[in-house]
Amino acid sequence: MSNLCGDLPASLPEELVEVLVESPHVRIERIVSTGHASPAGYWYDQEQSEWVVVLRGEARLLFEGDGEPMHLVPGDHVLIPAHRKHRVEWTTPEEPTVWLAVFFGAHAGSY
Amino acid sequence: MSNLCGDLPASLPEELVEVLVESPHVRIERIVSTGHASPAGYWYDQEQSEWVVVLRGEARLLFEGDGEPMHLVPGDHVLIPAHRKHRVEWTTPEEPTVWLAVFFGAHAGSY
Numbered sequence: 553m554s555n556l557c558g559d560l561p562a563s564l565p566e567e568l569v570e571v572l573v574e575s576p577h578v579r580i581e582r583i584v585s586t587g588h589a590s591p592a593g594y595w596y597d598q599e600q601s602e603w604v605v606v607l608r609g610e611a612r613l614l615f616e617g618d619g620e621p622m623h624l625v626p627g628d629h630v631l632i633p634a635h636r637k638h639r640v641e642w643t644t645p646e647e648p649t650v651w652l653a654v655f656f657g658a659h660a661g662s663y
Numbered sequence: 664m665s666n667l668c669g670d671l672p673a674s675l676p677e678e679l680v681e682v683l684v685e686s687p688h689v690r691i692e693r694i695v696s697t698g699h700a701s702p703a704g705y706w707y708d709q710e711q712s713e714w715v716v717v718l719r720g721e722a723r724l725l726f727e728g729d730g731e732p733m734h735l736v737p738g739d740h741v742l743i744p745a746h747r748k749h750r751v752e753w754t755t756p757e758e759p760t761v762w763l764a765v766f767f768g769a770h771a772g773s774y
Contacts, residue, residue, distance in 0.1 A: 629666070656689040
């Protein structure tokens with residue numbers, strides 16, 4: 553047993569990604585961001601669907617074609633279908649933002 | 664977008680289970696318990712593996728063969744392998760306990 557909000561580093565030069573579960577069809581990750589955002593102009597375009605929830609902190613997630621990003625606070629969750637382009641516009645620099653992400657669909661694992 | 668800690672009923676005669684994601688290989692559920700426990704002598708014996716996290720509240724989870732249950736507080740997560748018998752010994756009656764459960768492996772969906 554471990555805790556999703558434990559072991560938060562005091563400083564975080566890059567996003568911290570930890571794989572919690574990996575199986576042929578699902579991968580569960582904890583992602584910790586502190587002020588990180590996707591690189592300018594970069595869009596995620598994923599083979600897998602991703603269900604993601606913010607557990608702590610705050611973030612803004614933008615889907616391609618949307619005028620405004622979604623503002624996510626703890627407990628907010630969203631399903632990102634495979635190949636739905638999206639980017640993280642902002643995470644709060646004030647504290648770590650902890651995301652829980654479940655990737656599933658074709659080849660969610662790294663095998 | 665919705666919130667995992669939103670829409671918590673004021674009273675809860677039975678556990679509340681909501682399916683958030685359902686696909687052929689993964690099912691994500693939010694489960695809300697308020698003082699609920701597994702029936703006396705009942706053990707879950709599941710075809711799927713289950714990764715579960717407590718997001719709010721408190722619970723005690725017992726694995727068959729263990730002397731003592733695990734005490735789970737918000738953020739605590741545990742992987743329950745398929746067919747590992749377990750039961751919920753207790754959830755706090757003081758407030759709703761919100762679980763997030765990801766079922767995966769053979770026939771995680773209800774198809």
